[in-house]
Amino acid sequence: MTTADFPKEFTRCPTCHGTETVARKACEDEPSVEKGVFVSLGKEIVPITTPSGVIGAGVKCIIVHYDVCWKCGTRYAVKAEKAILPTKPPPVLNINPNSQFKAG
Numbered sequence: 057m058t059t060a061d062f063p064k065e066f067t068r069c070p071t072c073h074g075t076e077t078v079a080r081k082a083c084e085d086e087p088s089v090e091k092g093v094f095v096s097l098g099k100e101i102v103p104i105t106t107p108s109g110v111i112g113a114g115v116k117c118i119i120v121h122y123d124v125c126w127k128c129g130t131r132y133a134v135k136a137e138k139a140i141l142p143t144k145p146p147p148v149l150n151i152n153p154n155s156q157f158k159a160g
């Protein structure tokens with residue numbers, strides 16, 4: 057680990073300290089969702105890399121997952137992680153290479 061404490065999980069509702077969330081409840085009896093797989097209702101992705109700091113083919117991002125407390129309905133962050141998202145391939149420029157580079 058080079059930086060502190062990512063991914064970070066928030067396992068309890070900040071309001072009632074319940075540990076059950078709507079997404080987990082909903083997936084409990086869902087055979088297509090494997091046990092132990094992380095589920096959430098939504099996520100926000102925030103880039104933390106300036107365009108000049110883009111490394112390789114990716115942009116560093118923070119991903120924060122949100123869910124809703126099963127007991128009291130509070131929406132809260134359940135997990136924060138860092139990730140490198142692939143940047144889109146650059147748009148293809150319609151330039152005829154022969155016009156810039158002479159063969160031979």
Ligand SMILES: [Zn+2]
Binds near residue numbers: 070071125126127128
């Ligand atoms: Zn709660």
